[in-house]
Amino acid sequence: MPKRTVKMTDKLYDYLLNASVKEGDVFKRLRKETAKLPFPGMQISPDQGQFFAFLIQLIEARKALEIGTFTGYSAMAIACALPPDGKLICCDVSEEWTSISKPFWSEAGVAHKIDLRLAPAVETLDALIADGESGSFDFAFIDADKTGYDDYYERCLKLVRANGLIAIDNVLWNGNVADAKHTDESTEALRAIAHKVRDDDRVSACMLAIGDGVTLARKLP
Secondary structure (H helix, E strand, C coil): CCCCCCCCCHHHHHHHHHHHCCCCHHHHHHHHHHCCCCCHHHCCCHHHHHHHHHHHHHCCCCEEEEECCCCCHHHHHHHHHCCCCCEEEEEECCHHHHHHHHHHHHHHCCHHHEEEEECCHHHHHHHHHHCCCCCCEEEEEECCCHHHHHHHHHHHHHHEEEEEEEEEECCCHHHHHHCCCCCCHHHHHHHHHHHHHHHCCCEEEEEECCCCCEEEEEECC
């Protein structure tokens, strides 16, 4: 079978960014701030952020979920795409990393849209379900501990409305998922969620080679 995805060299990726991404100054400065941290690769890429914003506007989302916020770049991209009265609930456990995001969210004018909840994500999601919010979210982004992906996916399926979208990050895992030598828990969890979503008759789905790989699942009516 011929390989249909172009090899993404640094030169070609720079072209992609320059030719397609409209990244505001506040986003650029947040990326630079995050680059100083020990694990800057945990932040999504600018093209991925723009892609999510495009999807959110396309489905006219008003209410979104994020599981795993880090320094807040993805949250800011999502919140900027929501309407003025939109709402994004962010689930994270690190006050240290998420505190970096707050001045940038304020500067971008989206702090009022973001409800950051510092607690294990399963607890936050279960509380939302218990509060009767099932089926009320338009978009969910899962980008946290990989061994928790199955738990997050199941809860997001309850919370997202019919025809809503769930985006699952890092599904290509720097290529490790395709290498049988990698059998660590995170890699195995990513393989498992990929196969589960592929075979799940509750959704229609596709896997995209953007960033570190994103699976998109649309909840069927």
